[in-house]
Amino acid sequence: MPEPLTMMMVGAGGGSVAVELARRQFRIAKELIDLMLGAMKRANTSVEGLLKYARPQRPLKKPMRLDLLTEDILELYGPRCRELGIAASSRIRFQEPVPGDRELLGQVVQNLFKNAMEAQPEGGSIHLEIEKKEHGVRLRMTNPGFSMPAQEAERILEPYVTTKADGTGLGLSISRRIVEAHGGHMRVQVPEPGTLEITVWLPAADESEPDPNRQKKQGEVSE
DSSP: OOOHHHHHHHHTTOHHHHHHHHHHHHHHHHHHHHHHHHHHHHHHHHHHHHHHHHSOOOOOOEEEOHHHHHHHHHHHHHHHHHHHTEEEEEEEOOOSOEEEOHHHHHHHHHHHHHHHHHTOTTOEEEEEEEEEOSSEEEEEEEEEOOOSOGGGGGGGGSTTOOSSTTOOSOHHHHHHHHHHHTTOEEEEEOSSTTEEEEEEEEESSOTTSOOHHHHHHHHOOOO
16 A cells, blocks of 8 residues: 555655655665575575584495586586686596495585686686596596685685685585595695696595405305
């Protein structure tokens, strides 16, 4: 229902003034609501990040293809990369199953890719490689847009360390915990100023599972 003041202004020939006043009030209210929603979203993200970081990582390992998982992530973010002018490329030299939790490792690869995109809002490149390395598989992602000094690069894997104004600093630390829960490790390097290289190594076999051949040999009795 129209406010009495608005009705009076319209009746007095001030309809255009009333409409403009109403529009201005609407814009102010919308800006306040957007600010409140943004603050709530950031707070919610922080709480979710804290819960994920505090939660023990217990991967449900099954044979999975890291190369296929990576292809899915590339396809998912391909349109956004093209919008930002980011050239995404990959070099796959390992296409064998490894023991892993596809959902958890998907979070790792997705987080690495999102960070690489957000570091290059004006365009750039992302290169991803998968290859066999030291009885396991190595995933390496390289992208420009890194602002920290090389000697401090490893700190981005620590909790609450971030280069983003609205970041929580928990994404990479959670990713590292997921990788370590798989028996692997994550490393950070700066091959040249402004370029970040993150390497994830995962074992090709689950060392926590007993080797039946080894048990058979230990249980054999010489005749």
